[in-house]
Amino acid sequence: MKRLLLMVLLFALLLTSSCSEETNQEDIDIEKTEENEELEEPAESESDVVVEEPEEIIDPKEEALKEIEVLKKEGYIQSNINGKYIEKDDFNLRPVSIMYDNHPYARWQAGLIKADIIYECEVEFPFTRYMAVFHYSNPEHIGPVRSARPYYLRYALEYDSVYVHVGGSNDAKSKIEDYYIANIDGLYSGNFWRYNDTGKRIPNNMYTDMDNMREAQSSYGYRTTGEYKGYDFNDISKSITEELEPEACSNLNIIFNQHYEIEFLYDEESQNYLRYVNGEKHIDEFYQEEIRADNIIVILTKKHVLDDVGRLAIDTVGQGDGVYLTQGKKVNITWKKDTYKAKTYFYYNDGQEVVFNPGQTWIEITTQDTNINYNEE
Numbered sequence: 001m002k003r004l005l006l007m008v009l010l011f012a013l014l015l016t017s018s019c020s021e022e023t024n025q026e027d028i029d030i031e032k033t034e035e036n037e038e039l040e041e042p043a044e045s046e047s048d049v050v051v052e053e054p055e056e057i058i059d060p061k062e063e064a065l066k067e068i069e070v071l072k073k074e075g076y077i078q079s080n081i082n083g084k085y086i087e088k089d090d091f092n093l094r095p096v097s098i099m100y101d102n103h104p105y106a107r108w109q110a111g112l113i114k115a116d117i118i119y120e121c122e123v124e125f126p127f128t129r130y131m132a133v134f135h136y137s138n139p140e141h142i143g144p145v146r147s148a149r150p151y152y153l154r155y156a157l158e159y160d161s162v163y164v165h166v167g168g169s170n171d172a173k174s175k176i177e178d179y180y181i182a183n184i185d186g187l188y189s190g191n192f193w194r195y196n197d198t199g200k201r202i203p204n205n206m207y208t209d210m211d212n213m214r215e216a217q218s219s220y221g222y223r224t225t226g227e228y229k230g231y232d233f234n235d236i237s238k239s240i241t242e243e244l245e246p247e248a249c250s251n252l253n254i255i256f257n258q259h260y261e262i263e264f265l266y267d268e269e270s271q272n273y274l275r276y277v278n279g280e281k282h283i284d285e286f287y288q289e290e291i292r293a294d295n296i297i298v299i300l301t302k303k304h305v306l307d308d309v310g311r312l313a314i315d316t317v318g319q320g321d322g323v324y325l326t327q328g329k330k331v332n333i334t335w336k337k338d339t340y341k342a343k344t345y346f347y348y349n350d351g352q353e354v355v356f357n358p359g360q361t362w363i364e365i366t367t368q369d370t371n372i373n374y375n376e377e
Helices: 002-039 060-073 150-159 170-178 210-219
Strands: 096-100 117-122 128-134 162-165 183-185 251-257 260-267 272-277 295-300 303-305 312-314 318-326 329-337 345-348 361-366 371-375
Touching: 096 150, 096 210, 117 150, 117 312, 128 150, 150 162, 150 170, 150 312, 162 210, 183 210, 251 295, 251 361, 295 329
Parallel strands: 096 162, 117 361, 162 183, 295 361
Antiparallel strands: 096 128, 117 128, 251 260, 251 371, 260 272, 295 318, 303 312, 318 329, 329 345
16 A cells, blocks of 8 residues: 555656646747747838939039030120130120239239139240230239230230230330230329238239229220130030040140249149149239149240340241140140231141130240250159
């Protein structure tokens, strides 16, 4: 009897232990299942998936051309001096050509950044001067303004421009009368002032502004509209066509003499040339902006020394060779000017007239003593 009771108790103990283990295993399985369910993310349906559209690539040249088409429809006209689209009233304005002092004591100059075309010629050794042509811009500070030279007059006449200067050589003053040039002379006009704030002194500190020049133009009774041919321009900047066989040129160095040299360095990002004078970056004195050229013309010609002072005669009428630079490339060209007041034409070697890119143009008049270097860095 005792034996039977012992067996029953043993069987009950085994049964309880087995049930407990199964219960524990079930709890563990349930916990694992719940953990897995928490870790697993529900599958996304096709409607929940966001498909990103590819970014639209905008061609800046196409956008620029579209903007130009809009301007044309609104009646804007392309300037034949800088190639930009402007209002008709601005297009008809008579240009103004201003003589700039480039003596070391005159640097830097104010208002050059607003000019459309700038000529640089030698004057008495070892200096050069600039003649800046303004079409419709309205610079608030211009100068220093300096005296006239006869060869500059022949370029000013190409634009039927009002010629602004402060005195001049005897030959230049005589030619102003002979050529019937509309001119404003700072020696006799009250539309100029001496500006001393930058430490400049006479004769390197005569200044004016465009409002004063337009006022003087009106008071002298000069025409306000211009009669000239100008140049052809692309709507937007373009490289010189490969058919003309251009060469890469990122660095133009012009050494006028041992005391004075200039440099134009091509900027890939802005696609124009930064200007340097004697190794220093050329900055507009008033606007504090870098001087940049979109087009550069190098004219090859001859000079003759006239007197002991070193005054020059520079051949501007006739024809000769030259070089055109834009968009980091250069190509050989020829130039032709039939009379003292005729337009200077520039031609590619295939006989077609040069078409410029919009923007500022520098025309460098070089002679037999000028050292010119074209480099690709």
